[in-house]
Amino acid sequence: MTDCHDAADPGASPSGAPVIVLAGNPNVGKTTLFNALTGSSAKVSNYPGITVDRLSGAMPLPHGRVAQVYDVPGTYSLNARSAEEQIALDALVGLHGAATPDVVIVCLDATQVARSAYLLLQIQELGARCVVALTMIDEAKLATPDPRALAALLGCEVVAVTARTKHGLEDLRAAVDRTLRADRRPLWRWVPSPGLRAHLDVVTTALPASWRAAIRHAAPATATTAGPDPTADDALALWSLLCLERRTGSSDDDELDVPDDLRAAVTARTIDRAIDDEAVLARWAWLDREIPKLVRRAPDRSRTERIDRFLLHRAIGFIAFLGVMAGVFMALFWGADPMIGWIEAAFKMIAGELREQLGDGIFTDFVCDGLIAGVGGVLVFLPQILLLFLFLGFLEDCGYLARIAYLMDRIMRSMNLHGRAFVPMMSGFACAIPAILATRTMERRRDRILTMMVVPLMTCSARLPVYTLVIAALIPGSALTQALLMVGMYLFSVIMALAAAWIMSKTVKPLKAKRLPFLIELPPYRWPRGLDVVRAMWSKSAMFLREAGTVILVCSIALWALLYFPRELPAGSPDYAAMIERAPSAEAAQALDSERSALQLANSYGGRLGHAIEPAIAPLGFDWKIGVGIVGAFAAREVFVSTLGIVYSVGADADEGSEPLRDKLRTATKPDGSRAYTPLVGLSLMIFFALACQCMSTLAVVRRETGGLRWPLFLFGYMTALAWIVSFCVYQGGRLLGFS
Amino acid sequence: VASLAEIPTGRAVTVRGVDGSRAFRRRLLEMGLVPGVTVRIVTVAPLGDPLQVEVRGGQWSIRRAEAAQIAVGEAAR
Numbered sequence: 135m136t137d138c139h140d141a142a143d144p145g146a147s148p149s150g151a152p153v154i155v156l157a158g159n160p161n162v163g164k165t166t167l168f169n170a171l172t173g174s175s176a177k178v179s180n181y182p183g184i185t186v187d188r189l190s191g192a193m194p195l196p197h198g199r200v201a202q203v204y205d206v207p208g209t210y211s212l213n214a215r216s217a218e219e220q221i222a223l224d225a226l227v228g229l230h231g232a233a234t235p236d237v238v239i240v241c242l243d244a245t246q247v248a249r250s251a252y253l254l255l256q257i258q259e260l261g262a263r264c265v266v267a268l269t270m271i272d273e274a275k276l277a278t279p280d281p282r283a284l285a286a287l288l289g290c291e292v293v294a295v296t297a298r299t300k301h302g303l304e305d306l307r308a309a310v311d312r313t314l315r316a317d318r319r320p321l322w323r324w325v326p327s328p329g330l331r332a333h334l335d336v337v338t339t340a341l342p343a344s345w346r347a348a349i350r351h352a353a354p355a356t357a358t359t360a361g362p363d364p365t366a367d368d369a370l371a372l373w374s375l376l377c378l379e380r381r382t383g384s385s386d387d388d389e390l391d392v393p394d395d396l397r398a399a400v401t402a403r404t405i406d407r408a409i410d411d412e413a414v415l416a417r418w419a420w421l422d423r424e425i426p427k428l429v430r431r432a433p434d435r436s437r438t439e440r441i442d443r444f445l446l447h448r449a450i451g452f453i454a455f456l457g458v459m460a461g462v463f464m465a466l467f468w469g470a471d472p473m474i475g476w477i478e479a480a481f482k483m484i485a486g487e488l489r490e491q492l493g494d495g496i497f498t499d500f501v502c503d504g505l506i507a508g509v510g511g512v513l514v515f516l517p518q519i520l521l522l523f524l525f526l527g528f529l530e531d532c533g534y535l536a537r538i539a540y541l542m543d544r545i546m547r548s549m550n551l552h553g554r555a556f557v558p559m560m561s562g563f564a565c566a567i568p569a570i571l572a573t574r575t576m577e578r579r580r581d582r583i584l585t586m587m588v589v590p591l592m593t594c595s596a597r598l599p600v601y602t603l604v605i606a607a608l609i610p611g612s613a614l615t616q617a618l619l620m621v622g623m624y625l626f627s628v629i630m631a632l633a634a635a636w637i638m639s640k641t642v643k644p645l646k647a648k649r650l651p652f653l654i655e656l657p658p659y660r661w662p663r664g665l666d667v668v669r670a671m672w673s674k675s676a677m678f679l680r681e682a683g684t685v686i687l688v689c690s691i692a693l694w695a696l697l698y699f700p701r702e703l704p705a706g707s708p709d710y711a712a713m714i715e716r717a718p719s720a721e722a723a724q725a726l727d728s729e730r731s732a733l734q735l736a737n738s739y740g741g742r743l744g745h746a747i748e749p750a751i752a753p754l755g756f757d758w759k760i761g762v763g764i765v766g767a768f769a770a771r772e773v774f775v776s777t778l779g780i781v782y783s784v785g786a787d788a789d790e791g792s793e794p795l796r797d798k799l800r801t802a803t804k805p806d807g808s809r810a811y812t813p814l815v816g817l818s819l820m821i822f823f824a825l826a827c828q829c830m831s832t833l834a835v836v837r838r839e840t841g842g843l844r845w846p847l848f849l850f851g852y853m854t855a856l857a858w859i860v861s862f863c864v865y866q867g868g869r870l871l872g873f874s
Numbered sequence: 875v876a877s878l879a880e881i882p883t884g885r886a887v888t889v890r891g892v893d894g895s896r897a898f899r900r901r902l903l904e905m906g907l908v909p910g911v912t913v914r915i916v917t918v919a920p921l922g923d924p925l926q927v928e929v930r931g932g933q934w935s936i937r938r939a940e941a942a943q944i945a946v947g948e949a950a951r
Binding site: 210211213215245246248249252376379388407410411414415418422432433435438439442446447448449451452536539540541543544545547553652653654655656657 | 896897899900901902903904905906908909910911916917919920921922923924926930931932933934935936937940
C-alpha cells in the first residue's frame with residue numbers, strides 16, 4: 135500500500151522525541167482529549183496496509199520538551215481476531231514497525247470505571263508505563279471516584295481531565311513527564327494457575343526475539359520482572375494463547391499477523407475455554423472487588439433513557455429515524471447542488487479565460503480540457519463529501535449513529551450487511567464516492583468491503599442525466615409512465631444492491647459472514663463538540679483529495695488524451711478548415727465545426743475503442759456510437775450525454791435537456807434504414823448504466839480504501855458482467871417477445 | 875435457568891454463563907458479561923431484533939440469537 139505518505143515509519147520518532155500512545159475504550163472522549171493535547175498539530179494518516187485512521191500529533195511536555203503522540207483506535211480489549219484489532223497490541227507494545235511507547239495514556243471513563251479499567255489491566259500486564267486520564271467527570275458528577283484513591287489502587291498516576299475546558303491538561307502533561315522516568319514494571323492482579331503457567335513457559339520461548347521485552351525496551355529489565363512474578367513476555371504469551379488458533383482455511387480464521395512458529399507453539403498445546411475463563415474472570419474478579427470501594431453510586435443515565443424512549447420507540451423512533459435520514463439525504467442531494475454548480479462554473483470560466491490567453495493549440499486543449507477539467511472533476515466531489523462527513527461526525531459523536539445500526543440491524547442483517555451499512559448505502563443515491571468513504575464507520579474490514587462492493591449499484595445522481603435523456607428521447611408514453619420508469623430504476627437499483635450483497639456474502643470467501651458477536655455500544659447522548667466534528671470532516675476530506683483525488687486526476691487526463699488523439703482526420707475527409715473559411719454564415723461554420731469534431735472523436739483512440747467493442751455490445755442493442763459514449767462515460771456517467779452530443783455533431787455543450795440531441799437519437803438509423811434506437815434499446819441502455827461500474831472515480835476510491843487493486847478489479851469485473859448479462863436478457867428477451 | 879433472549883423487557887437478571895464459539899464467548903466475557911453480573915433488557919428494537927441490554931452501567935445492542943447463548947437466572951437478592 136502506498137498510502138503511508140505521512141510519518142511512514144512509525145518506528146522512529148523524529149529527533150528522538152518520547153513516544154506517547156493514547157489508548158482507551160470507544161466513546162470515552164479519547165479524540166477530544168487527543169485534539170486538546172496536540173492542538174493543531176494533529177494529522178490523520180493510515181496504519182500501513184489497512185484503512186484505519188491513525189491520528190498523530192505533537193504534544194508539548196514541561197521544560198520545553200515535545201512528545202510524539204499516537205492515537206490507538208478505541209478498543210475494549212487487546213485480544214484480537216481481525217487485523218484492525220491487532221493494531222492496538224502492535225501500537226501499545228511496539229510490534230510490526232511501531233515504536234515502543236515510552237508512556238501510555240489510558241482513558242478511563244468515570245461513568246464506567248470498571249469496564250474501562252479492564253483494558254488498563256491488560257496494558258499494565260504488558261509492563262507499559264501508564265498514566266490514567268479520567269474522562270467524562272462532568273457526566274459522572276458525584277459518581278466520579280477520587281483520583282488519588284484510584285491512583286493508589288491502580289499503581290499509576292491518575293489525572294481527572296475535562297478536555298472541553300482544558301481542565302487537568304497541564305497536570306496530565308506533568309504526570310506523563312514524571313512517568314517517563316519511571317521503571318517499566320509489569321503489574322498483574324492475578325497469579326496464573328500451575329496449568330496455565332506451564333503453557334506460558336512453553337509459549338514464551340516461542341516468542342520472536344523482536345517481541346521480547348528485553349529487546350523492545352533496549353534497557354535491562356528491572357529487577358522485579360526477573361522474579362517469580364509474571365513478566366511482560368508472559369503477557370504476550372497469554373495474548374497468543376487466547377487469540378491464536380489453528381488455521382482452517384475458512385473465512386472464520388483469525389486475521390492476526392504473527393510468526394508461524396508462535397502460532398505452531400500455541401496450537402501444539404491443548405487449550406480449552408478454561409484458560410479464557412481463568413484470565414478474563416481473574417481480571418474481572420479483581421475489578422469487581424476493588425472498584426466498587428471507590429465508586430459508590432451509579433452514574434445518572436436518565437437523560438439518555440428519556441431520549442431513547444422516543445428515538446428507539448416502535449413507531450415514533452422509526453418516524454424520527456426517517457426524518458433524520460431524509461434530512462441527510464436532501465442535504466446531500468440538493469444542498470450540495472449550488473456548491474457543485476459554483477465549482478463547475480468556476481472551472482469552466484477559468485478554462486475559458488485561459489483559452490483566450492493561450493490561443494488555440496494542443497497545449498491549450500490539454501490545459502483547459504484535460505488538466506483544469508480534471509481538477510474540477512475531483513473538486514466537484516468535495517461538497518458532498520464535506521456535508522456527509524459533517525453529518526456522520528455529528529451523528530457519531532452525539533451517539534445516534536450507533537442507534538441507526540440498532541434500528542436497521544434486522545433489515546441489513548438479512549442481507550448479511552452491517553447495521554451501519556445503511557447510511558453509506560443511502561448516501562450512494564447521491565454519489566458513490568462519499569458513500570464509500572463513509573464505510574469507515576464500520577470497524578470490520580469484511581463489513582466495509584461488502585458495503586463498498588454494493589454501494590456503486592445505487593442510483594447515483596450522475597446516472598440521472600443519462601436516464602433523463604434516454605427516457606425523454608426514446609421511451610414513448612405520457613409523463614406519468616416516464617416518471618414511473620424513473621422510480622422503477624431507483625427500486626431496481628436498491629433490489630440489485632441488496633441481492634448482490636446477499637449473494638456475495640454467500641459466495642465470495644473474504645466477504646462471508648463471520649460468527650462474531652454483533653455488539654454495539656449505545657453510548658449516552660452527548661452534545662458533539664463542533665471543533666472535533668469540523669476537524670475530522672476536514673482531515674478526512676483532505677485525505678480524499680490527496681490520495682484518491684490524484685488518481686482521479688491522472689485517470690481523467692488519460693481519458694481526455696484517449697478521446698483527443700490522434701488529431702488527424704481519416705484519409706479522404708473533407709478539408710474542414712477551408713470549408714469553414716468559406717462558410718456562408720456563422721451557423722453553417724458552426725455546423726461544419728461540429729461535424730469535424732464528430733469525425734475527430736470517431737477517429738480518436740477512444741473512438742476506435744468504441745468501434746472495437748461494438749461486437750461485444752451489439753447483442754445489447756448498442757452501436758459503436760453508444761460504445762464511444764460508454765468509453766467517455768468512464769470519466770463520469772453524465773459525460774455520456776456530452777460525448778453523444780459530439781458524436782452526433784450537436785456540440786459538446788449538449789445536456790440531457792438538449793432537443794437537437796433528443797431528435798438525433800430518435801431519428802438515427804442503422805445502415806439498413808431501420809431505427810437505431812428503439813424503446814427497447816433505451817431500456818437496455820438504462821439497465822446497462824444502472825449496473826455497470828462506469829466510474830473511474832469509484833474505482834480509484836475503492837483502491838484507496840482497500841489498499842490494492844484486487845477489490846476495484848473485482849468490482850469492475852462483476853458489475854460489468856452483471857450489466858452485460860441483464861441488458862442482454864432484457865434486449866434479446868424483449869425481441870423474442872416481439873418488441874423491436 | 876433461562877437464556878437472556880427469553881427475559882421480558884425491564885426485568886433484571888443475573889448472568890450464569892456464556893456459551894458459543896471460543897472467540898464469541900471470550901468477547902462477551904471481556905465486555906464484563908461474567909457470571910454473577912446483573913443484566914437488564916432495556917428495549918427491543920422496533921423490528922423485534924436486536925435487544926438493547928444494560929450491563930455494568932453501559933448499554934449494548936445484542937442480537938437475539940446471541941442473547942440466547944447467555945444463560946441467566948433470578949437476580950441475586
